[in-house]
Amino acid sequence: MSAASSFPSAPAGVSSFCQQAWEQVFSKVKRAVVFMDSACAESLHWTWGGAGRLLQAGALNVKEFSSFESAGAEQPKAVFLVSTLLKGRTVDIIRDIVSLSNFQYTVVFTAVSHAVHLQAHNASGCAEAEGGSQVVFEQFEEKLCQWMGNMSYTAEVQYAALFLAPISPHLFMLPAFSFLFPMMAQDLAQINNGRSEKKKFANLSDVDFSSLSSELQLEIRTLASGLNTLFEYLGMREECFAVGPLSRIIAGDLANYSQAKARRKTAQSKASVIFVDRTLDLTGAVGHHGDNLAEKILSVLPKLPGHATDVMVSMVELTAVQTDDPHCSIIAPGSLAQPADPAAKALWESLMNLKHKEAVMEIRRHLVEAASRENLPIKMSMGRVTPEQLASFTQLFKKKPEALENHCGLLQIALATVHTLKHPQNAKWDNFLAFERLLMQNLGESALPGVLNQLLPIIKSHNNRTDDDYTPEDLLVLLVYIYSISEEVNTEKELDEAEEKVKESLVHSICDEPELSTLLQKITVSHQKAFYCPT
Incomplete structure (x- = not known):
């Protein structure tokens, strides 16, 4: 949601x-x-x-x-x-x-x-x-x-x-509710199991709050209560809109919440709140259509452990101390959250609204200005901004501890940009975009089985893959994209056969991995299924 x-x-x-x-x-x-x-x-x-x-x-x-x-x-x-x-x-x-x-x-x-x-x-x-x-x-x-x-x-x-x-002044997340996911067809079957034949729900849009499990009711009420606390602080009288079955239930619970009713009677300002089931926008979540640097940074760099919204930025290239001991180094942990650094915070917020080219130019400008304030010997050059150029600018701060501390937030964002632009996954971004456009075109011209058959040649095992080929995680993303943009899928023999071929190839590819990624581990463990790999 x-x-x-x-x-x-x-x-x-x-x-x-x-x-x-x-x-x-x-x-x-x-x-x-x-x-x-x-x-x-x-x-x-x-x-x-x-x-x-x-x-x-x-x-x-x-x-x-x-x-x-x-x-x-x-x-x-x-x-x-x-x-x-x-x-x-x-x-x-x-x-x-x-x-x-x-x-x-x-x-x-x-x-x-x-x-x-x-x-x-x-x-x-x-x-x-x-x-x-x-x-x-x-x-x-x-x-x-x-x-x-x-x-x-x-x-x-x-x-x-x-x-x-608060990721930015105009964007905030709710980490405690990151696992709150919209209801699916399987959930409808589970809800109907405990109901008489005459009271069974025909579809998810008929499900109401009282028919949900007590655990889900409490989670929804917790969300409604938290939002009510926020709106009370803002002195706000909200008007709720919802798209999707679960969002409709959440919006309804907030509207009927007794404390929210009392608040709305005295609130001075008005606002609109739109709840959207995330399953209705999976295409946007897995697609590579965005020309935004912040989106690429958050997608490419490894997640900060225990966090859903921030990434790790290695600072070792600026903070490693040269000593006789090769194992001795000082590593400053890096991330994108810099509330204590107003300049870095403002830069990060601007990146969320700028296109890729404009964003890297803005980062270069900030680095040049910071280096000038610290009297560092920077050589300004015009033209296209490259990751190598940004990296060379950051290196000016390496042996200047005071300058490094003064501009740590800026340097973390700059290095996040450098690491993202040099990352192999970033190089695949345009490939993903081109292939997604091809899939969309083919879905308009042929049925889903034909599109699935197009995937088979690109599903390769670890030993047969190059850096330009798709990994199992990439293929899962493409599958989510395909089914998200497809029209309603009707079960038929041709589709069943195509899906079985894709499943078999994907299972072989996953089983051939020398080490499963964190994502694949989560998927396999959460489903509690063992893959059978024929030899």
Whole structure:
């Protein structure tokens, strides 16, 4: 599910909303060990630049939210940052960490509101009946004291809206909901399994909120509650539109949410919110039609571990220290999130709206200006910007630690550009675009089986591939593209035969891989199927 929105004065409002939510956390982390899950880490990453901001606020250490983590005897305070309900596995992990440590003061921040916790514990309306007391949070505070081993110790549970990751003033992601995926035909069959014959749904557009599983209902209500918190901060009265079955349910739940109804009565500004099922735009997601440098950087470079929206940028070529020890080097980790560097942040935001050629020229201009301010011997040249030219400009900062620190954000974006333009996958970009156009043309002239048969010659095993050939991941992308632009597929013998041939060739190709990529590992593990490879 994706959401597009047009907010009045939204850029500053959304950014300040994210910052204010994290300020609530910063006020509690002094002299504490912080345990944080991946979704919260991604929000912090884009809002304040990462864990360094927690350390600046006085945190002793920042650790992964895992049952394998704990704190030392000399660390009596803990702060937990979770994007999920205080239920199930989340509770188990908190209990494990607390039991293995010697805490006397524990604070838990959850990105799920107390109202949703009430629903999760089948206690809807309890907050209103008790004058707004947060009974679920209070009960969890008692559990924390029990796990710490002394009921006189201090425990606090608070709601903090840590669910947004502001990629730019006009674009923000919701990492905690990255796995919320629209319903498919298989889901309809599963929903109908528990219903009588007369009450079965004919299609997905007939499914309503109450017919969904309790887990999916809670996830949708969590999303609606979070958006309501954001809109309340913005003083906004929204009008919702939806495209797709799941988006319709989400938009309806937000419209009917009791707290949202109360907010809309007093809100001063108006805005439109459009919810779109992501399955309706798979062609755009897998296509190579964009002439945008930022899109290529995010597509080509390896993902930052635990993050869905940022990439890793190697800085070793600028930070390696020459010593007698060949294994000694200082490596500054790089990424695209630079909230603490206004110049780099502004450059990154501009790249998202510029075409490829304009973007690389803008990066060159920023490098030239930075080098001039640092009195570095830069030689300006006109004409086409090449990755080699950008790399040579970045090298001027290598032996100037102060200049490197002053412009680290710019240099990370410049190196991200260099690595992207030199990456083999970038060289395939135009090939992908040309082949996709050919597939689209052929689908207009012939049936799907004929197009699938065109794929067979390009499905090659690892030993028979060159750098210009398509990998199994590339072929999966092409298959998604083909089926996304195809008209409604009717089962027929010719199509079945064509699909079986493609499946067999693809399985042989995957089984021939010396090592499966992260994507292929996820696909094979998630389906829990073993490939049978005939010898």
